[in-house]
Amino acid sequence: MPELPEVEVVRRGLLNHLPGRTLTNLSTDGKKMRLPVPVKALKSLTGSRIIDIRRRAKYLLIEMDNGAVMVVHLGMTGILGLFPEGADIDPHDHIRWILDNGYELRFNDVRRFGSIRVVEPDQAQALEQTIFKANGPEPFSETFDGSYLYKKARKKQQPVKNFIMDGRVVAGVGNIYANESLFSAGISPVRKAGAISEKRYILLVEKIREVFTTAIECGGSTISDFLDASGTKGYFQIHFNVYGRRDLPCPICRTPIRHVKLGGRASFFCPACQR
Template identity: 50%
Template sequence: MPELPEIEVVCRGLAPHLKNRVIAGVWYSGKKLRHDFDLELAKKTIINQEVISVKRRARYLVIQIGRHSLVVHLGMTGNLGIFPAASKKLRHTHIILTLDNDMELRFSDTRRFGSVQLFENSSFESLEQTFFQKFGPEPFDAECTPYYLHEKAKKRKIAVKNLIMDNQIITGTGNIYANESLFQAGIKPGRKACSITLREWEKLHQAIVEILLWAIDCGGSTISDFIDASGSKGYFQANFRVYGRAKQPCPNCNTPITSEKIGGRSSFYCRKCQK
């Protein structure tokens, strides 16, 4: 499933093509997605309206059109791209927004676990109080500090990896980047969150931010079906130091990388480098 860096790359790719364009038409395949798409409501509210902004929150894209917003989740195999209106649409295309320049924003999804939801009279800011109300801060936010994470963790006995993947605590640290960040910080993923010292949280918070920014610069990771808005694949996976490298040598000490399930998710770490 695309994580924060992949969605940020899509957001940055789409924004220049969508901002200030006017929606000229809406099409829907009628096939069931993760959430229902209300075509009639879309026709009534966003046609002839200007795209105000394209932003990301957690793993969601928020496209504000006039006074309304589309909230997009790519699920496992979803993709958003800009195409000439005259071009043939892909087999699994489900939603199309026709723009005023004969281009189209197309949402395709082979497995249909993604969604496009329309929220009336909702801006990016107002969605923070409704749709995103239960989401924690992002690693880049001013309120997401090592002290904040230490306070949230000090009474929690769950694995630290599970805590940093909890969207109500901190959003955007998915499985891939949690593994990589914990390796960079030298912290074993299965350690109890309450055992992590403030100094260790300083290292881990810095690692999370650095790893995510690095992944964004690399265009994300090509895991399963992810491609960005231009159709290009990310290449951060070439920089994986532990994720998906079970039994391969640790890049620091050559100890074989260990793999185990933590919280139902595959976890990778070095028994020697991570404590």
């Protein structure tokens, strides 16, 4: 489900409620997720207080007052949501943190492609060298610019869409926003990454940032099940120009939107506007 904008929307929602809260109890359902759920380490955090929530790529970093960090990935269908303590439990609520204010934080994930890790205090300063060692720059950082992308793309034969969805190249660009930003930049997703000019990569960087910014303002995109921390749907999907619009007219030139598979992922583009 979530790409960078959705994860950022969840982060901002949680920021309104979690910092200052103490974890008073923990409950897990024993289901295996993408990584084994570190129940013991999670339990050891009860009694600790949440001080901040950050984001790196599509990961949420929940920072505790003892220096530990919970690193959460929502996978395809993960939801971090706040509920009144004792609210009805969904079969896919895998982890519940009871808070000191009558609420609980729940990690719900139908497909269980999500994950959670606990980084102990002595390792918390080294995340960039450990968990995020292979991750590319944040799309809003200064190191991510047209010249960076252009240099990184030299000799690359793969389609540019696969290239920008590679987390080692840039963090946070998933299938929806790869499609949408390539449309906005007028670049065909099937073009080889190594065959695109620096000038066009400069434009693409602008468009990725623009699309992300608007999507965050819209509360993310809800295709079927994305909800923010308070259970609210996003509405960026009404602004989709190409994603999921196979055979529908291009919003610019009315040419039917083409649909192809790239790297096993649904890809949509206007054959007239995108070259």
